[in-house]
Amino acid sequence: MLQTIYRGLTEIGGPAIRLYLARRRSAGKEDPVRGAERLGIASVERPAGRLAWFHAASVGESMSVLVLINRLLDTHPNLTVLITTGTVTSAELMARRLPERAIHQYVPVDRMRYVRAFLDHWRPDLALWIESEIWPNMLSEIGRRGIPAALVNARMSAGSFRNWLRVPGFIRPLLSTFSLCLAQTEVEVDRLRRLGARDVRCVGNLKFSAEPLPADPAELAVLRGAFGDRPLWLMASSHPGEEDIAADVHAALRDRLPGLLTVIVPRHPQRGGEVSDMLARRGLPVARRSTGTLPGPGHEVYLADTVGELGLFFRLAEVVCVGGSLVPIGGHNPVEPAQLGCAVIHGPHMTNFSEVSAQLEAAGAAITVRDGAELVREVGGLLSDEPARTRLAEAASAVAERNRRVVDAVVEALAPALTAAGIQPCP
Template sequence: MLISLYRGVTTLGGPLIDLYLGRRKARGKEDPLRFPERRGHASVPRPHGPLVWIHAASVGESLSMLPLLRHLRETRPGLRLLLTTGTVTSARMMADRLPEGCTHQYVPVDRIRFVRRFLDHWRPDMVLWAESEFWPNMLTEVRRRRVPLVLLNGRVSDRSYRSWQRFRGVIGPLLAGFTLCLGQTQDDAERLATLGAPACECLGNLKFAAPPLPADEDALGRLRRVLGDRPVWLAASTHAGEEEMAARLHHTLAQKHPGLLTIVVPRHAHRGDELRPELEAEDLVVAQRSRGEMPEAKVDLFLGDTMGEMGLFFRLAPVVFVGKSLIGHGGQNPLEAARLGCAVVMGPHMDNFAEMTRRMVTGGAALQVGSEGELALTVDRLLRDEAERRHLGDRGHDFATQEMVVLERVVDRLAPLLDAAERQAHARA
C-alpha cells in the first residue's frame, strides 16, 4: 500500500521533483553537464555483452566497491561493468579512480519514468547494490524485470532499524526482491533477515579490502618541506560545527605545542569559501588548499577544501579526529586514517560504524572521547607522547589491514550468480 502511494506521489509530483533538482543544480549539488543522466538519459551507449550494474550512493560506498570492480575487471574481461553514484563529489573521484573499461553514470532520480528509461537503455544482467540506499521505484522495477539483485556490504544502523520496523510494509517487499543480502556485520545480516530479506549472510566488511588512499608524491613532498617539524593534527571529514570546534581546540593546544598546525578537511569541499571567514573570525591565520596557499610558519589552520586529497592530509598528520562523530551523528569511516598508521580519535556518535568502532576501541586501535574537552586532552596527550601515538597508529594499521581476505570471500560467493547471469546474457544474445 505505502509503496503504491510512493509510486503515485513520485509520478504526480513531477513538477516538484523538477523544482527540487533545479535548486540542487543552482547550489552546485548537481552536475550541469551530465544533468540528463539524473532523468535516466544515458550519456554513452550500452556496451555489447553481459553487463553488471553496481550502485553506490556516494564517496564512501563507491570507494568500498573499487576493489571488487578491479577484481571483476581482471578476472572476467568479458563482463561489462557500470557504476552509478548520486553525488558530484563521488563522480569526480571515480573519474580518476575507476578501473579502465568501467563506465560511470549518475543514478536516475527515483521517479518511474526516469527509472524505466535508465533500465531500458542499460538492460543490466545483474545488479549489485551497495549498503543501505533503498529506492522503492528502482528496486521494484528491477524486480519486475527479473534481474538478479544482490545487496553488498548491507548496513542497518540502530536508528534505521527502529525506523524500518515501523514501516515493514515498505522495507519488506523491497528486501524480498534481493536474491542475496550480504551484511557488513552479523548484526546487519540478522536485521536484514528480520526486516524481510530472504537470504542473508555475513562475509565481512568490504571497506577492509580498500587500498590506502592515494596521494600525489610531489605535493606531499612540498608540504612536508614547508611544515618541517611542526606538530600537526587533523580534523577529517568535518561537518557543520566541527570546524569551529577545531578552531577553539587550536587555541587551547597551541599554548602547549608551539608552532602547532591544525588541518581541517570538511566533508564537503565546496564549503571551503564559506568556512574561511568563519575560521578567521576565530583569530586564526588560515591557508586554503583550493587557492594554492601553503601552510607557512605564520599559518595556524590549513583548510583542505579539495576533493580526492584525503590521503595527502592523512600522511601529514600523525593524529586524526574523525568527523561527524562529536557534533554530528553517524561518523565517518575510521579505517582510511588507520590504514595509513594515524592515531585515530573518534567522538561518541559513530552509529554508521558502530561495530567497527567497538572493535577498534576495545582492541586498542583507536580512542573514543565524549566531549570537546576530552578531545582536547586526548589530542594534547598524543602530540606529547610519541610512544603512545605510534603504538595507537600501529594497532590501527594492523586492524585496518587484517581482514583484506573479505574480498575473496565475497567474490567466491558471487561467482555462481555471476556465472548464471553471463550464461543467460549469452543465451539471449
C-alpha cells in the same frame, strides 16, 4: 498499497522533482552538465557484452566498492562495470579512480519513467547495491524485469530498522528483490532477516579491503616541505560544528605546542569559504588549498577544501580525528587513517561504523572522545607522547590488516549470482 501510493506520488510529482533538482543545481549539489542522467537519460552508449551495475549512494560507499570492482574486472575480461552515485563529489572521485571498462553515471531520481529509461538503456545483467539504499520504484522494476540482484556490504541502522518494522508489507517485497544480502555484522543479518530479506550472510565490512587512499608523490613532497617538522593533527571529513571544535582545540594547544599546525579537510569542499571565514573571525591565520596557498610559518590552520586528497593528509598527519563523529552524522571511515599508520580519534557518533569502531576500541587502536574538551586532552597528549602515538597507530594498522581479506569472502559469495547473470571468469 504503500507501493502504489509511493509510485503515484512520484509520478504526479514530476514538476516538483525538477524544481528540487534545479534548486540543488543552483546550490552546487547537482552536476550542471550531466543533469539529464538524473532523469534516466544516459550520457554515453552502453558497451556491448555483459554489464554489472553497482549502485553506491555517495563517497564512502563508492570508495569502499572500488576494490570489488577492480577484482571483478581483473577476473572477468569481457565484463563492463557501471557505477551510479548521487552526489557531485562522488562523481569527481570516480572520474579519477575508476579503472578502464568502468563507467560512472548519476543515479536517476526514483520516478518510474526515469527508472525505466535508465534500465532500458543500460540493460544490466546484474545489479549490486551497496550498503543501505532502498529506492522502491527502482527495486520493484529490477524485480519485475528479473535482473539478478544482490545487496553488498549491507548496513541497517537501528533507526532505519525501527522505521521499516512499521511498514513490513512495504519493505519485504523490496528486499526480496535481492537473492543475496551480504551484511557487515551479525546485527545487520538479524535485522535484514526480520524485515524479510533472503539468504542473508555476514562476511565483514568491505571497507577493510579497500586499497589505501592514493596520494600524488609530487604533491606529498611539496607538502612535507611546507609542513616541515611542525606538530600536526588533522580533522578529517568535518561537518558543520566540527570545524569550530577544531579551532577550539588549536587555540587550547597553540601555546603548549609551539608551531602547531591544524589541518581541516571539510567533508564537502564547497563549504571552504564559510569555514575560512569562521577561522578568520577567530583570529586564526589560515591557508586555503583551493586557492593554491601553502601554509607558511605565519599560518596556523591549513584548510584543504579540495576533492579526493585525504590520502595526502593521512600520510602527513600524526594524529587524526575522524569527522562526522563529534556531531550526530554517524561518523566516517576510520579504516582509511588506520591503514596509513595514523593515531585515530573519533567522537561518540559512529553509528555508520559501529562494528569497525568497536573492533578498533577493543584492540586499543582508537580513542573515543565525548566532546571538544576531551579532544583537546587527547590530541595534546598524543602529540606530546611519541611512544603512545606509535602504539595507537600500530594497533590500528594491525586491525586493518587482520580484516583485509573481506573482499575474498564477498567475491566467493557472489560467484553464483555472477554465474546466474552469465558473467563468467576467464578460463
